[in-house]
Amino acid sequence: MKTEHVMIGVSIAAALATLPSIVLASASNAALDGLNTAEAPRVTQTVDNRVVSALGNTHLSLLDQMKPTGSVADSTPMNHMQLVLQRSSLRASALESLIAAQHNPASSKFHKWVTPAEFGATFGVADSDIAAATSWLVSQGFTVHGVYPNKMQIDFSGTAGQVRQAFRTQESRYTVNKVSHIANSGDISVPAALRSVVVGVAGLNDFRPQPLHKQPQVAQFNASTQRFKIQQSSAAAAKKPNPFAVPFTGGVRGFVPYDMNVIYNTSALYSAGLTGSGITIAVVEDLGMDNSDWPNFVSQFNLGSYGGTFLQFQPQLSPSTGNCTDPGGEDPFSESIETVLDSEWSTAMAPGANIWVATCNDAGSTNFFGGVFTAADNLINSTSRPNIISASYGYGEGFTDSASKFAIDLMWAQADAEGISVFVSTGDSGSNPSFNGSIINGVPAIDANSFATSPNDTGVGGTDTADVLDGTTSKYFSSTLNSVYGSALSYVPEITWNTSCGNTRAAKDLVNLTALKFCKTALIYDPNGDYVTSESGSGGPSSVDIKPSWQRIVRGAAKDQSRDLPDVSLFGGSYGGYSWVILCTGFYPCTTNFTSPVELVAGTSLSSPMFAGIQALIDQGLSNAGLSPNQGNAAPTLYELARSEYGGPTGSAPASLAKCDSDNGTKGTSKCVFYNITDGGNSTQCIQIVAFAQTTPDCYFYGTIQNFEGFYGPTQVGLTSSDATKYNSTTAAFAARPGWSFANGLGSVNANNLLSAWKKFVNAP
Structure with a gap:
């Protein structure tokens, strides 16, 4: 592969302009030969924002046990969210088959890698379906910045108010481990016509992970x-x-x-x-x-x-x-x-x-x-x-x-x-x-x-x-x-x-x-x-x-x-x-x-x-x-x-x-x-702070600490275990x-x- 840095991407205009009724796999790469990924568009009904479908598990379930500390103001910017799309089961199966063959030395497709454009054309969502999803986002007042070459992600921005109206979920504030976060308090909904091609929205919460190193x-x-x-x-x-x-x-x-x-x-x-x-x-x-x-x-x-x-x-x-x-x-x-x-x-x-x-x-x-x-x-x-x-x-x-x-x-x-x-x-x-x-x-x-x-x-x-x-x-x-x-x-x-x-x-x-x-x-x-x-x-x-x-x-x-x-x-x-x-x-x-x-x-x-x-x-x-x-x-x-x-x-x-x-x-x-x-x-210590009334499953408790790290009252301490009743x-x-x-x-x-x-x-x- 080349090692110089090159600017890349696909414009939203190109995605909207290309609306074929059938999308075919590229024939230029031998890795894609024989793959059956041709399919008709899946968005076949009018996208009506009054007829919606809930997408399950699209909020953090751990927050259900917590009380929000407040709502996020409607004017709060929500920058560069991604509407994450769902490929068809046919294309999902074809991708899994290809990757297995790419790792099999006995296969004719061994080490026959694909490009982002080939990946999008073969395993992404049909251009007309992307256009339908994009048009709906624009109609809701969002700014659409672009479609990824993989044809599986649409980058867009808006406000918390627009998120509430379009996806029917409230952005709220939570305090977790003494840190303030924002997150959608419930599952999102999308127009039923888009249900088959939309997985959800990445970017509705800011629970970001930390670097995995010990304190220097x-x-x-x-x-x-x-x-x-x-x-x-x-x-x-x-x-x-x-x-x-x-x-x-x-x-x-x-x-x-x-x-x-x-x-x-x-x-x-x-x-x-x-x-x-x-x-x-x-x-x-x-x-x-x-x-x-x-x-x-x-x-x-x-x-x-x-x-x-x-x-x-x-x-x-x-x-x-x-x-x-x-x-x-x-x-x-x-x-x-x-x-x-x-x-x-x-x-x-x-x-x-x-x-x-x-x-x-x-x-x-x-x-x-x-x-x-x-x-x-x-x-x-x-x-x-x-x-x-x-x-x-x-x-x-x-x-x-x-x-x-x-x-x-x-x-x-x-x-x-x-x-x-x-x-x-x-x-x-x-x-x-x-x-x-x-x-x-x-x-x-x-x-x-x-x-x-x-x-x-x-x-x-x-x-x-x-x-x-x-x-x-x-x-x-x-x-x-x-x-x-x-x-x-x-x-x-x-x-x-x-x-x-x-x-x-x-x-x-x-x-x-x-x-x-x-x-x-x-x-x-x-x-x-x-x-x-x-x-x-x-x-x-x-x-x-x-x-x-x-x-x-x-x-x-x-x-x-x-x-x-x-x-x-x-x-x-x-x-x-x-x-x-x-x-x-x-x-x-x-x-x-x-x-x-x-x-x-x-x-x-x-x-x-x-x-x-x-x-x-x-x-x-x-x-x-x-x-x-x-x-x-x-x-x-x-x-x-x-x-x-x-x-x-x-x-x-x-x-x-x-x-x-x-x-x-x-x-x-x-x-x-x-x-x-x-x-x-790697079984390590785990705790359960009694005053917080929050349980820690998968922890075998062997003792109690008083006033642990400033928390008044007892804190149970244990070791991580697949059976909390024994260790x-x-x-x-x-x-x-x-x-x-x-x-x-x-x-x-x-x-x-x-x-x-x-x-x-x-x-x-």
């Missing part, structure tokens, strides 16, 4: 200890020491690119000339970064010789809809740490790749995912597209309305059909990803990141290195840093990243207790709940998307009907806050020998761009072998390769399942594609297990072995 820490390097000393805030320093903290001294560890290159064996690919050269990774963001950060990172860690490039821009539709405005942040004082993390650590794994930082302003849109959604959507509908997208944002499906969820899944399916590999962080708060930086409460404790549960993306969870808890650091890391500040000697055994007392490995290694007893004992020494946390790599079942066939084929696959997360995992953070990665930011730039402070960060926001970087190496390796540099969704291939190593869902386990256990470290694992993480889990290794949500698990998916990877296995699977020379 400023730290100063100590040359004598070869460690970093975190500069604690006065509030943190005032806390009593955690009685069950990891007993380390001399500061904390800051990982650099060299460490991850050694641990996941990307360094072997660099030696073979595979650095991601010619491959473009786009990280999608809602705030920019200081343009000097990336070159500083590349220089500090000696990555400049690999030839990677950096471009920060706003992906636009053309003619311009105005839905992607500059969010700012390109200075040290206002930049986004998330954006810095994504750009630098995708480069850390693929130093020769082209990095696109695509940013759009949240303020320009009321869409659920705001600028992040718009940036990704505009890129996917471009004539110049990246090979890979990494998105490190998330919120649970329980906080996502049906139209927004449909739009997200539509977006990733289009990316897959176009050959774009999408990686999404699964979350940083255990079995419910909606509580990054806070504690699971007031909603079911089991949920999944709505941005990652599409069957057309790859969800990436978080791991922790086991050496600190095991006391084996000297076996896997040098005591002194090398010339690029690295110390890793080899692959390091991994466990699930989990900072709570629900960490079974920490409970065993530190005090030889079960997690439940560990938590109960901790409560004795921590009666105020200062160290209660839900911080952990996330995983769980979707309540919306069904399980794709490729997720059923591997040992350990959950016996449910849900799309389950994660698919794979990489380092995300550590128990006790000992291990982090280093960022070079505008306010804290990296200097030679770290003579000045740096920022340390962790989270699955790190895991996703790192896996995107590994995918770039795979893409270049396949391209060098004469195959397409685009792989589409990586997950179907990853599961096929894992089946060879772990075995299928039934029958005897192959010897390689035990051989590739992460606990083996380097012993016998040199030929493994995956490191199967079988220890630990053990079977009900804990969720324990790591052999094969696939909700804790870490298929586990982490050896990048060099992954490429070899991938090439064999696709019959590459």
Whole structure:
């Protein structure tokens, strides 16, 4: 694919002018040959606003338990909403069939990707139906900005009053977790004539997810200890020491690119000339970064010789809809740490790749995912597209309305059909990803990141290195840093990243207790709940998307009907806050020998761009072998390769399942594609504040905290569990297990072995 930025789009005038009675698939692409997608328009009656049909589940059901704090004034602008359209069942089936064939090496359509225009013509809504929907929006006083090339989304703006009149729903204000939000208080209605082609409206609420990283820490390097000393805030320093903290001294560890290159064996690919050269990774963001950060990172860690490039821009539709405005942040004082993390650590794994930082302003849109959604959507509908997208944002499906969820899944399916590999962080708060930086409460404790549960993306969870808890650091890391500040000697055994007392490995290694007893004992020494946390790599079942066939084929696959997360995992953070990665930011730039402070960060926001970087190496390796540099969704291939190593869902386990256990470290694992993480889990703490009268399902309560975080009265504290009446290794949500698990998916990877296995699977020379 080309790597230059090109303005793209389809004008509304063109959509209105082309009104064929039958829409045919394009015959120019062999991928579309034989697909039966011809259909007559579905809007066949007069669009009458007096005859309406309600669209179920088009408001956030969690708000039904809450009382609005007020109504939104009719004059309030509602900018860049999207009328999300529904393709016919015929076209939905054809798209699913095509994507399956595009991932099947035995198919004549293998790696025959489509363009946005081909996608729209073949799988979108008929032009006459789009014209009918557009005309109705205009008749209601809305400003229509454009139709996406996929012919599934109409961008429009108006006011809350126009929304109330046209869609028969009131925009109201709610306070959730001490934050004020707006949302439609009831389901919407549309003219009955449009019912068959309209899913709903994305942009009627502003419950936007947060970046999935741990709060960054400023730290100063100590040359004598070869460690970093975190500069604690006065509030943190005032806390009593955690009685069950990891007993380390001399500061904390800051990982650099060299460490991850050694641990996941990307360094072997660099030696073979595979650095991601010619491959473009786009990280999608809602705030920019200081343009000097990336070159500083590349220089500090000696990555400049690999030839990677950096471009920060706003992906636009053309003619311009105005839905992607500059969010700012390109200075040290206002930049986004998330954006810095994504750009630098995708480069850390693929130093020769082209990095696109695509940013759009949240303020320009009321869409659920705001600028992040718009940036990704505009890129996917471009004539110049990246090979890979990494998105490190998330919120649970329980906080996502049906139209927004449909739009997200539509977006990733289009990316897959176009050959774009999408990686999404699964979350940083255990079995419910909606509580990054806070504690699971007031909603079911089991949920999944709505941005990652599409069957057309790859969800990436978080791991922790086991050496600190095991006391084996000297076996896997040098005591002194090398010339690029690295110390890793080899692959390091991994466990699930989990900072709570629900960490079974920490409970065993530190005090030889079960997690439940560990938590109960901790409560004795921590009666105020200062160290209660839900911080952990996330995983769980979707309540919306069904399980794709490729997720059923591997040992350990959950016996449910849900799309389950994660698919794979990489380092995300550590128990006790000992291990982090280093960022070079505008306010804290990296200097030679770290003579000045740096920022340390962790989270699955790190895991996703790192896996995107590994995918770039795979893409270049396949391209060098004469195959397409685009792989589409990586997950179907990853599961096929894992089946060879772990075995299928039934029958005897192959010897390689035990051989590739992460606990083996380097012993016998040199030929493994995956490191199967079988220890630990992401069951974390959850609470129920009695005074609020809000229940927290899926939480096993083991104790009570008085006056927790300023709330008067008792707060129940528990651990996330699939059975709230008991807690053990079977009900804990969720324990790591052999094969696939909700804790870490298929586990982490050896990048060099992954490429070899991938090439064999696709019959590459």
